[in-house]
Amino acid sequence: MDTRVSGVGVIDKSFAIIDCVARGPRSLAQLVEETGLNRATVHRLCLALEQHRLIRRSDDGLFALGYRFLLLAHQIDGLGSMVEAARPHLRRLTSQTGESSQLYVRDGDKRVCVVVAESDHGLRTIVPVGARLTLQRGSAGAVLLNQTASGEVVESVGEREAGVASVSAAVRSGAGEVIGALSISGPIDRVTAAPGQRFAKPLLDAVSRLEASLG
Amino acid sequence: MDTRVSGVGVIDKSFAIIDCVARGPRSLAQLVEETGLNRATVHRLCLALEQHRLIRRSDDGLFALGYRFLLLAHQIDGLGSMVEAARPHLRRLTSQTGESSQLYVRDGDKRVCVVVAESDHGLRTIVPVGARLTLQRGSAGAVLLNQTASGEVVESVGEREAGVASVSAAVRSGAGEVIGALSISGPIDRVTAAPGQRFAKPLLDAVSRLEASLG
DNA sequence: GTTGACGTCTCAAATTATGAGACGCTATTC
DNA sequence: GAATAGCGTCTCATAATTTGAGACGTCAAC
Numbered sequence: 001m002d003t004r005v006s007g008v009g010v011i012d013k014s015f016a017i018i019d020c021v022a023r024g025p026r027s028l029a030q031l032v033e034e035t036g037l038n039r040a041t042v043h044r045l046c047l048a049l050e051q052h053r054l055i056r057r058s059d060d061g062l063f064a065l066g067y068r069f070l071l072l073a074h075q076i077d078g079l080g081s082m083v084e085a086a087r088p089h090l091r092r093l094t095s096q097t098g099e100s101s102q103l104y105v106r107d108g109d110k111r112v113c114v115v116v117a118e119s120d121h122g123l124r125t126i127v128p129v130g131a132r133l134t135l136q137r138g139s140a141g142a143v144l145l146n147q148t149a150s151g152e153v154v155e156s157v158g159e160r161e162a163g164v165a166s167v168s169a170a171v172r173s174g175a176g177e178v179i180g181a182l183s184i185s186g187p188i189d190r191v192t193a194a195p196g197q198r199f200a201k202p203l204l205d206a207v208s209r210l211e212a213s214l215g
Numbered sequence: 216m217d218t219r220v221s222g223v224g225v226i227d228k229s230f231a232i233i234d235c236v237a238r239g240p241r242s243l244a245q246l247v248e249e250t251g252l253n254r255a256t257v258h259r260l261c262l263a264l265e266q267h268r269l270i271r272r273s274d275d276g277l278f279a280l281g282y283r284f285l286l287l288a289h290q291i292d293g294l295g296s297m298v299e300a301a302r303p304h305l306r307r308l309t310s311q312t313g314e315s316s317q318l319y320v321r322d323g324d325k326r327v328c329v330v331v332a333e334s335d336h337g338l339r340t341i342v343p344v345g346a347r348l349t350l351q352r353g354s355a356g357a358v359l360l361n362q363t364a365s366g367e368v369v370e371s372v373g374e375r376e377a378g379v380a381s382v383s384a385a386v387r388s389g390a391g392e393v394i395g396a397l398s399i400s401g402p403i404d405r406v407t408a409a410p411g412q413r414f415a416k417p418l419l420d421a422v423s424r425l426e427a428s429l430g
Numbered sequence: 431g432t433t434g435a436c437g438t439c440t441c442a443a444a445t446t447a448t449g450a451g452a453c454g455c456t457a458t459t460c
Numbered sequence: 461g462a463a464t465a466g467c468g469t470c471t472c473a474t475a476a477t478t479t480g481a482g483a484c485g486t487c488a489a490c
Contacts (some may be wrong), residue, residue: 072284258437
């Protein structure tokens with residue numbers, strides 16, 4: 001595995017190791033094999049990452065992700081409170097519509113899913129928290145590119161993934177800037193080719209309530 | 216600031232920078248001042264961390280925590296599903312008892328708070344998600360040290376923090392090993408000096424339901 | 431117009447990180 | 461029971477990376 005990402009070798013190698021461990025607990029030997037790094041190097045970097053609580057040792061000696069990531073995730077500026085505030089609104093929206101809902105924020109030229117409420121259907125769109133998707137396709141992307149007016153929704157049908165349709169609306173701060181996109185998504189067969197028409201009202205209601213609870 | 220933690224200089228310096236940024240967005244100059252590192256070094260490490268999406272640049276040019284921590288937090292082995300499963304149980308427990316509840320997991324000689332449901336009281340115990348506390352004091356610590364039997368609760372009064380009392384019970388896996396501690400906590404004035412007597416039943420009920428929903 | 435502080439960049443020098451190989455332990459095989 | 465293989469851990473001479481002084485451009489303040 002070519003571990004070069006940034007040109008700072010130790011950071012590149014360390015996060016190559018962390019990426020392996022993020023897929024599940026692994027032995028030192030497995031990390032050596034998967035990263036292609038020298039065994040002494042992997043060992044030394046694992047010890048250092050362990051001291052920083054980015055990696056931990058499970059009872060059977062395997063290396064696993066450390067809990068420090070949990071704390072760091074909650075320290076992302078402004079995200080913690082937004083996520084906590086948004087969760088009940090997404091649950092309620094999914095309960096009302098019967099379809100999964102997601103909240104996205106913009107990260108450079110991508111969007112990141114930060115809250116998810118999944119529907120009970122056996123067939124449902126799965127977007128895990130932390131997933132990074134393009135801004136170029138999907139209704140949430142257009143919303144986060146600031147291409148909508150307040151009170152307006154965007155729908156997309158089969159843009160990001162075949163058979164899936166979605167509708168999104170912007171979540172704005174008190175100052176009016178777009179801070180997130182709230183989406184409803186599901187299979188076209190169920191949400192129809194006009195999810196905007198079908199879900200605009202509950203979606204915009206949820207946006208209004210979320211904006212109110214953010215202050 | 217002495218950045219040495221593990222002896223691997225680049226990791227130590229990088230996480231000194233990340234710790235500063237975790238306290239809120241900062242300029243390069245502020246990071247130089249707070250870490251005591253050379254400006255060129257901070258700049259170079261910030262660019263590398265940015266490429267790894269551990270740091271991002273906000274609109275006004277400040278360095279902020281990157282969203283990759285959100286994804287990594289959700290990839291901590293087994294934690295994501297446990298946290299999702301636990302959340303409604305903690306909300307319900309807090310609703311029933313009127314006091315805040317928390318779920319802890321063990322991390323070496325510490326415990327980490329992974330789910331929180333806060334009560335509505337103006338006076339309530341605040342334990343943020345990600346907080347790391349000792350195993351030596353507090354009811355959850357004793358539980359995670361595997362010092363309790365199934366169906367038993369542990370209470371503590373003023374041990375970890377003056378004026379606060381808590382009661383905890385072990386959450387066990389299907390194989391019977393302790394995987395977490397569910398706690399109720401609040402001011403002594405309200406939860407009394409015998410929180411175990413007062414809350415054992417709803418706490419153990421919540422534990423049973425949580426264990427059932429974990430599989 | 432001048433000055434100071436900021437972020438960005440370069441590259442010679444300084445320092446750290448690397449990795450080959452040794453070691454001890456444990457499980458497996460004969 | 462002995463031999464072997466593979467694991468994790470550790471050392472240190474060498475290789476490679478990282479560092480940081482200083483130059484540069486930009487912008488705001490005076």
